[in-house]
Amino acid sequence: MKKSKFIIWIIITAILSSGITFSFLQFYGVNQSVDDGDPFAKLKSTYEILEKGYYKNIETDKLVEGAIKGMVNSLEDPYSVYMDVEEAKSFNENISSSFEGIGAEVQESNGNIMIVSPIKGSPAEEAGLKPKDIILTVDGESVEGLTVNEAVLKIRGEKGSKVKLVVRREGVGELTFTITRDTIPLETVYSEVIDDNIGKIQITKFSESTTEELEKAIADLQKKNVKGLVIDLRQNPGGLMNRAIEMSQLFVPKGKNIMQVENNNGSKEVYKSENNQVVDLPATVIVDGGTASAGEIMAAALNQSAGITLVGEKTFGKGTIQTAQTFKDNSSVKFTTAKWLTPDGTWIHEKGIEPQVKVELPEYAHVSYVNPESVLKIGVSSDEVKSAKTMLKALGYESLNEENSFDEETEEVVKEFQAKHKLTVNGQITGETTIKLYEEIQKKLQENDTQLEKAISVLKEKME
Numbered sequence: 355m356k357k358s359k360f361i362i363w364i365i366i367t368a369i370l371s372s373g374i375t376f377s378f379l380q381f382y383g384v385n386q387s388v389d390d391g392d393p394f395a396k397l398k399s400t401y402e403i404l405e406k407g408y409y410k411n412i413e414t415d416k417l418v419e420g421a422i423k424g425m426v427n428s429l430e431d432p433y434s435v436y437m438d439v440e441e442a443k444s445f446n447e448n449i450s451s452s453f454e455g456i457g458a459e460v461q462e463s464n465g466n467i468m469i470v471s472p473i474k475g476s477p478a479e480e481a482g483l484k485p486k487d488i489i490l491t492v493d494g495e496s497v498e499g500l501t502v503n504e505a506v507l508k509i510r511g512e513k514g515s516k517v518k519l520v521v522r523r524e525g526v527g528e529l530t531f532t533i534t535r536d537t538i539p540l541e542t543v544y545s546e547v548i549d550d551n552i553g554k555i556q557i558t559k560f561s562e563s564t565t566e567e568l569e570k571a572i573a574d575l576q577k578k579n580v581k582g583l584v585i586d587l588r589q590n591p592g593g594l595m596n597r598a599i600e601m602s603q604l605f606v607p608k609g610k611n612i613m614q615v616e617n618n619n620g621s622k623e624v625y626k627s628e629n630n631q632v633v634d635l636p637a638t639v640i641v642d643g644g645t646a647s648a649g650e651i652m653a654a655a656l657n658q659s660a661g662i663t664l665v666g667e668k669t670f671g672k673g674t675i676q677t678a679q680t681f682k683d684n685s686s687v688k689f690t691t692a693k694w695l696t697p698d699g700t701w702i703h704e705k706g707i708e709p710q711v712k713v714e715l716p717e718y719a720h721v722s723y724v725n726p727e728s729v730l731k732i733g734v735s736s737d738e739v740k741s742a743k744t745m746l747k748a749l750g751y752e753s754l755n756e757e758n759s760f761d762e763e764t765e766e767v768v769k770e771f772q773a774k775h776k777l778t779v780n781g782q783i784t785g786e787t788t789i790k791l792y793e794e795i796q797k798k799l800q801e802n803d804t805q806l807e808k809a810i811s812v813l814k815e816k817m818e
Contacts, residue, residue: 375636397421410439423501426687432462432502433676434689435607441503442686444510445678455510456517457538458483459559459591459646460502465506467497469521470670471591471644474558479589480792481533482723485644485670487521488704490528494518511535526737529723537741543567545575549810553580557601560593560648565600572604572633582813583637583658584806590665591645595675595694602655603629605637610659611697615652615675616642618692625660636816637662641709646670650707654696664709673703713808717797718748724791730783735759742783745795746771 384624404412419438425596426436437445444453457476458469458755472478473712487498492508500508509517512535519531542564544556546671557568575583606627613617615623641653650669656662675694680686695701721741724730730739740758747754750766766782772779775790783791 370440370493427501429689430730431674432673433674433689433692435462435501435503436687437503437678437682437685441501441507442678442680442684444506445686445688447502453510454513454537455506455535455589456481456483456533457536458509460489460506462502464486465498467502469499470672472590472645473591474544474556474589476538477536478797481531481535482721482792483519483521483531484523484720485517485589485642487523489519489521492517492521505772513537518722526722530617530725532725532727533725535577541567543571545571547575547578547580547805548584551581551809552584552813553578553582553805554584554586556586556588557590557649557652558599559590560595560601560778562594564593564595564597568601568604576635580635582817583633584809584813585637585639585662586806587649587653588640588642588805589644590646590649591644591670592649592651592672595648595651598651598655599650602652602659603627603658604658605633605634605662606631611657613697614654614695614699616695616701622695632660633669636813638813638816639664639810640666640805641669641707642667642805643670643706645707647672650702651694652703653751654700654707657707663711663812664707665711665812666709666713666805668708669702671702671704671706673701673705711808711812713805715799715804716748716802718744718795720794721745723785726785726788728784728788730760731781732760732762733763739764742788742791746793748798749791749794758792779807798810 356622401417404417423436426434448620456478457473458478459471459473460467461470462468467482467489469485469489471485472483487567487692489505491497495508496510497505509519511517515535517533519533521529521531523529540561540563542558542561545559546554548554550771555571555575557564599612599804606612606629607626608630610627612625612627613623615625617623637656639653639656639662641649645653646669650672653664653669657664673694674690675692678686678688681712693701693703696707721744722737724738724741730736730742735758737758740756743764745755746767747756749771751771754764754767768783768787769779770779772787773793775794777790794804
């Protein structure tokens, strides 16, 4: 027996003895010639092998798309992805216009699809999705192995339709969310006068129109003679880097660093403020674990180069820059081009930015999700029951214990809550009762926003 045949015989014998089965295996075309001088020769050769030998007709375009995706995925960079025509369209809508979906920024993280941050006022935020939640399934289908854009296409849908997500939350376990999709608006800056003479500006993301919106918000507040500003960057997943630079320049004096960019060859570019007239008002900035990317660029710039205090919790930690290259068929590849550094040269990637004044929200701000479709009643024991009781206690029903069982005392409290809010009084937490419970807890959080209160307190010290 020739040596090569003997080796093949040993391999087949080993496979069979291990219990692995297959219907038939034919060996042919050994040692396909590849030109070592051409790095793509092996790829071309593989295509030729499949084109000639595969038992079905192959779709060339599909093979090419798969090869490109595999090439980009091999970078093992969650921010570098190939997007087909539909995925590219979805990506562009997210930056420049309104779209229909649940309103949550997601990214790939260690092979998982992870929530970066829900958008302010979105169905995702109202449902209770949190930064760092890992999406496991969408409408019963696993998202394992999907790219970010493939997962987004499954999550998005027409306004009014529902999507069911199962997520894994650290320290909690698996949670199920049924979310009604809606139109996610273009508006990204919200402003109001609070505490008599303080202007509050919330920036929800950095899109095409955000700089203009911020300039208008500041001008409107100045006309109202505010004495200071609180800039709220919580739950801001980022967006366009150039907008973050433009917006930071409104507060950073001319000549001071806004950020640095470290290219792949190690060289650095320093972006400095070119603004002669910065906003002449004391300010504080609120951040949290949902503040990411462009939101972190602005937070770091205002802190390190304009002396503005950061209040809240550690930020997300995304310190890389991406660009998108569009092909003639409108598909595109988004890839990481560089690291971005804070004005003093710190790389915050996977570390985040620690605020100078650390403040957490009340415990009930972090309760697990209660599905309005669940029926919580006497005899039910679950984490949803515990979450509902935590919210009821926060709303003043102090007699409740913190166990996860729904008992007679819980039923009486629920009836009292339902009667107060003119709901059907049946002692069960489901449907409109669950929704009202969330509405009331959101009002409570707005009234007891410990991070905002501290930001105002710090600001007033500067205003004195």
